[in-house]
Amino acid sequence: MKKKPLLIYMNPKTSGVKEFHLSISKIVLMVVLSILFIAFALKYSVDFIVDFSQNSKISNLKKENDLLKTELKGIAEQITTLRSSIDHIEQRDDQIRTMLDLPAINSDVRQVGIGGADPDVSSLLSSAELSFGGELFDNLNLLKKLEREIRLEKESYQKLLTTVERRQDSLRYLPALKPVRNAYISSPFGNRIHPIRKRLHFHKGIDLATNRGTPIIAPADGTIVMAGRNAGYGLYISIDHKYGYETSYGHLRKIYVRKGQRVKRGDKIGEVGSTGLATSSHLHYEVRFDGKPLNPMDFFLDDESHY
Numbered sequence: 001m002k003k004k005p006l007l008i009y010m011n012p013k014t015s016g017v018k019e020f021h022l023s024i025s026k027i028v029l030m031v032v033l034s035i036l037f038i039a040f041a042l043k044y045s046v047d048f049i050v051d052f053s054q055n056s057k058i059s060n061l062k063k064e065n066d067l068l069k070t071e072l073k074g075i076a077e078q079i080t081t082l083r084s085s086i087d088h089i090e091q092r093d094d095q096i097r098t099m100l101d102l103p104a105i106n107s108d109v110r111q112v113g114i115g116g117a118d119p120d121v122s123s124l125l126s127s128a129e130l131s132f133g134g135e136l137f138d139n140l141n142l143l144k145k146l147e148r149e150i151r152l153e154k155e156s157y158q159k160l161l162t163t164v165e166r167r168q169d170s171l172r173y174l175p176a177l178k179p180v181r182n183a184y185i186s187s188p189f190g191n192r193i194h195p196i197r198k199r200l201h202f203h204k205g206i207d208l209a210t211n212r213g214t215p216i217i218a219p220a221d222g223t224i225v226m227a228g229r230n231a232g233y234g235l236y237i238s239i240d241h242k243y244g245y246e247t248s249y250g251h252l253r254k255i256y257v258r259k260g261q262r263v264k265r266g267d268k269i270g271e272v273g274s275t276g277l278a279t280s281s282h283l284h285y286e287v288r289f290d291g292k293p294l295n296p297m298d299f300f301l302d303d304e305s306h307y
């Protein structure tokens with residue numbers, strides 16, 4: 001007779017003994033069933049844990065998503081506020097340009113170079129299939145546009161400032177005052193018969209007739225480029241006013257300035273006389289721009305505060 005494996009169970013309390021006769025096939029079956037049971041138990045518990053953690057991840061992501069949507073809404077509102085501020089700045093820019101006779105910035109120029117958001121970002125957004133991807137993309141584009149417009153405005157304002165400073169400066173150098181007060185024009189600018197030479201002659205300036213010794217004032221800021229005798233002009237002064245303007249003064253009785261000296265508008269530079277080719281006491285006064293004589297009368301402003 002074939003021996004079967006024997007399983008003996010002893011109850012520790014009663015010291016009773018039980019015997020179980022086991023066949024090989026029963027043992028194999030039990031082992032297989034146990035393995036299957038353990039395998040199923042493991043699988044379900046792992047699934048449960050994974051589901052649990054994924055669910056909590058999803059709910060966290062949902063929360064994050066909601067938060068991002070709220071943030072995005074806030075950002076979009078801020079962009080709208082910025083947009084209207086920049087519109088206002090651009091309008092002011094146009095107004096100032098009109099005041100300064102500068103051309104307005106072309107609207108095409110304001111648009112140039114707007115290439116949209118970073119291509120990496122846009123492809124990431126389209127692949128991520130975000131519910132608010134489109135909105136985010138639009139806002140990124142708007143921000144890029146604003147960034148460029150702000151840069152453009154910064155450059156434009158710098159240019160406006162430089163223009164204003166230059167104009168203010170050039171005004172100080174414009175020969176806007178009559179160099180003598182209470183004088184009358186004894187000889188105007190242009191063609192005339194020369195009072196001494198008695199022939200047609202182009203008068204490059206005006207003659208301001210007034211008393212001998214009347215002070216002559218500088219009509220604008222500048223630097224003395226000549227102070228001394230100059231043939232028929234007698235005692236003579238010439239001032240360089242920068243930006244192309246030069247003024248000169250003839251027939252003086254006295255000169256108060258030296259070559260190279262800087263003068264301010266209103267400074268006394270000499271006295272009216274009749275030195276050189278002059279029949280009576282008067283000031284021969286010239287204004288030149290880039291060497292070309294201009295009519296000094298065109299520059300006079302009615303401002304007597306400097307005399």
Ligand SMILES: [Zn+2]
Nearest residue numbers: 206207284285
């Ligand atoms: Zn003259």
